[in-house]
Amino acid sequence: MPSGAMVNWLDHRLHLQHGPIDLIVTAEGDPAAAALAYARAADRFCGLLDELVGELSMLRLPAEKDRLATFDGPVAQRMAAAIQPHLPRYSNADFITPMAAVAGSVADEILQAMGSDLDRASVNNGGDIALYLGKTAHFDIGIGDERDAHLSDFAVAATAGGRGKLPLHGRIRLHQHDRIGGVATSGWRGRSQSLGIADSVTVLAQTAAAADVAATLIANAITISSPAILRVPATDLYPDSDLKERLVTVEVGVLTADEINSALGHGSALARQMCDDGLIAGMHARLQGHSIVVNV
Numbered sequence: 001m002p003s004g005a006m007v008n009w010l011d012h013r014l015h016l017q018h019g020p021i022d023l024i025v026t027a028e029g030d031p032a033a034a035a036l037a038y039a040r041a042a043d044r045f046c047g048l049l050d051e052l053v054g055e056l057s058m059l060r061l062p063a064e065k066d067r068l069a070t071f072d073g074p075v076a077q078r079m080a081a082a083i084q085p086h087l088p089r090y091s092n093a094d095f096i097t098p099m100a101a102v103a104g105s106v107a108d109e110i111l112q113a114m115g116s117d118l119d120r121a122s123v124n125n126g127g128d129i130a131l132y133l134g135k136t137a138h139f140d141i142g143i144g145d146e147r148d149a150h151l152s153d154f155a156v157a158a159t160a161g162g163r164g165k166l167p168l169h170g171r172i173r174l175h176q177h178d179r180i181g182g183v184a185t186s187g188w189r190g191r192s193q194s195l196g197i198a199d200s201v202t203v204l205a206q207t208a209a210a211a212d213v214a215a216t217l218i219a220n221a222i223t224i225s226s227p228a229i230l231r232v233p234a235t236d237l238y239p240d241s242d243l244k245e246r247l248v249t250v251e252v253g254v255l256t257a258d259e260i261n262s263a264l265g266h267g268s269a270l271a272r273q274m275c276d277d278g279l280i281a282g283m284h285a286r287l288q289g290h291s292i293v294v295n296v
Helices: 029-043 048-054 073-090 096-116 209-223 256-276
Strands: 008-010 011-019 021-028 122-125 129-133 138-145 152-160 170-175 182-186 200-205 228-235 247-252 282-287 290-295
Touching: 011 029, 021 029, 021 096, 029 096, 048 096, 073 096, 073 209, 096 122, 096 129, 096 182, 096 209, 129 138, 129 170, 129 209, 182 209, 200 209, 209 256, 209 282, 228 256, 256 282, 256 290
Parallel strands: none
Antiparallel strands: 008 011, 011 021, 021 122, 122 129, 129 182, 138 152, 138 170, 182 200, 200 282, 228 247, 282 290
């Protein structure tokens, strides 16, 4: 692409990659409609990273009420809008920036560009997934812990009806009437920095951006003080991190059952508040083999 973005086919799926953005796009339905949707996704992806980079300095600033009007690009506006409902819950929330919604907002933007003349569509941005489901379509979400396969990172196996290769610790089938348009996962084992110790927090919400922010905040809340936990300043890992000098988790040793229950309890309480406020539809969190589920 002229912007430097890369486009490739993976079987029947489209792979879009540019810098840190890595998308797997699926469109199903009438062949002509699916081909058009893929073309629209590729066209919208071209130049999207440059749009974000142009406003990056502002996107890394602490969230402020009504800052939405200061952003020009639609993805940046999605990011700012996604964090707004959470600000009243925190005082001096300088650790919340629009970057908490970047992956989900990108996925939402590409999905919207594809149109709705499809049976089913998804945009998977590194595990943060935007979904479109027609009246007869469904989408299966499987939650797997890669430690079961002697690997190190958490994975969400999301398919259109198949099974993930990892042992699954949670499964849900989504339909159009569920009004779920986004799935996102956060945790200290993931690709983003976390203030908490959760192996994973998976959230269902109306949009991928909304799920992304909620998963980040709930994962941050799942934490305790323990000598088994190693934290370092965020800037030690990434000098330009929007978390600045805040301590992020880099290692979690073996915790006691009481420590695990206490940490998960913090996340459960926050998830329940978000469900009651209508911000999310459900949450599944895992920590060292223990799980909690909260839903509406």
